[in-house]
Amino acid sequence: xxxxxxxxxxxxxxxxxxxxxxxxxxxxxxxxxxxxxxxxxxxxxxxxxxxxxxxxxxxxxxxxxxxxxxxxxxxxxxxxxxxxxxxxxxxxxxxxxxxxxxxxxxxxxxxxxxxxxxxxxxxxxxxxxxxxxxxxxxxxxxxxxxxxxxxxxxxxxxxxxxxxxxxxxxxxxxxxxxxxxxxxxxxxxxxxxxxxxxxxxxxxxxxxxxxxxxxxxxxxxxxxxxxxxxxxxxxxxxxxxxxxxxxxxxxxxxxxxxxxxxxxxxxxxxxxx
Numbered sequence: 001x002x003x004x005x006x007x008x009x010x011x012x013x014x015x016x017x018x019x020x021x022x023x024x025x026x027x028x029x030x031x032x033x034x035x036x037x038x039x040x041x042x043x044x045x046x047x048x049x050x051x052x053x054x055x056x057x058x059x060x061x062x063x064x065x066x067x068x069x070x071x072x073x074x075x076x077x078x079x080x081x082x083x084x085x086x087x088x089x090x091x092x093x094x095x096x097x098x099x100x101x102x103x104x105x106x107x108x109x110x111x112x113x114x115x116x117x118x119x120x121x122x123x124x125x126x127x128x129x130x131x132x133x134x135x136x137x138x139x140x141x142x143x144x145x146x147x148x149x150x151x152x153x154x155x156x157x158x159x160x161x162x163x164x165x166x167x168x169x170x171x172x173x174x175x176x177x178x179x180x181x182x183x184x185x186x187x188x189x190x191x192x193x194x195x196x197x198x199x200x201x202x203x204x205x206x207x208x209x210x211x212x213x214x215x216x217x218x219x220x221x222x223x224x225x226x227x228x229x230x231x232x233x234x235x236x237x238x239x240x241x242x243x244x245x246x247x248x249x250x251x252x253x254x255x256x257x258x259x260x261x262x263x264x265x266x267x268x269x270x271x272x273x
Contacts, residue, residue, distance in 0.1 A: 028070075143219075
């Protein structure tokens with residue numbers, strides 16, 4: 001196969017992104033970097049067993065459903081990426097070692113070993129770039145229209161990593177701009193029996209993250225990266241519970257900061273909740 005004309009996605013496969021509630025009126029833009037564990041057919045399952053694709057190494061379990069519940073409740077736009085992070089990680093800088101991982105935890109991703117630069121470029125062109133272009137377009141349109149924007153990057157984390165248990169129920173991640181994260185963290189800590197991590201078990205860095213540094217920090221937007229423990233959102237009831245919780249607290253955090261030139265319309269939030 002000629003690598004210069006090679007196409008990753010077949011015409012009958014899912015688009016690289018899904019935009020839900022494209023005309024949402026909320027200031028919140030919700031993005032999900034690792035929403036799916038799908039692998040394009042052309043990659044032959046990346047040479048790993050299907051059971052590995054069901055694990056957290058392939059996607060952020062449960063977070064897409066939680067994000068949709070929040071988007072519907074708040075009339076917010078949701079942009080999600082529809083292929084596994086094992087194909088290309090949309091929260092890593094292209095070309096970095098973790099962008100197209102050859103190993104994830106202890107699992108060898110054989111289909112990623114020894115890739116040519118042309119093959120890597122196709123994954124960037126067909127999956128990574130459409131996702132981030134869509135986020136950038138949404139934020140550009142809001143800026144041009146004078147609409148406020150708060151960027152919410154939604155993730156989930158495994159309750160046990162490399163044999164070490166993680167006690168947090170959720171965590172707020174940030175780097176240079178902590179305001180929204182800190183206010184939301186304080187609100188979550190008021191909730192009954194919620195253990196909230198502060199940049200745990202991860203933190204946002206230029207070396208390890210892409211979405212928040214590029215779309216949040218560089219634009220000077222309020223933003224936060226949220227992690228929820230996967231066992232809490234593995235089923236519909238947990239997803240709805242966390243979706244309702246975040247839909248209730250996001251507007252409160254936003255209004256506490258009182259930085260938007262156009263306030264959230266409370267009636268819109270109430271009728272959607």
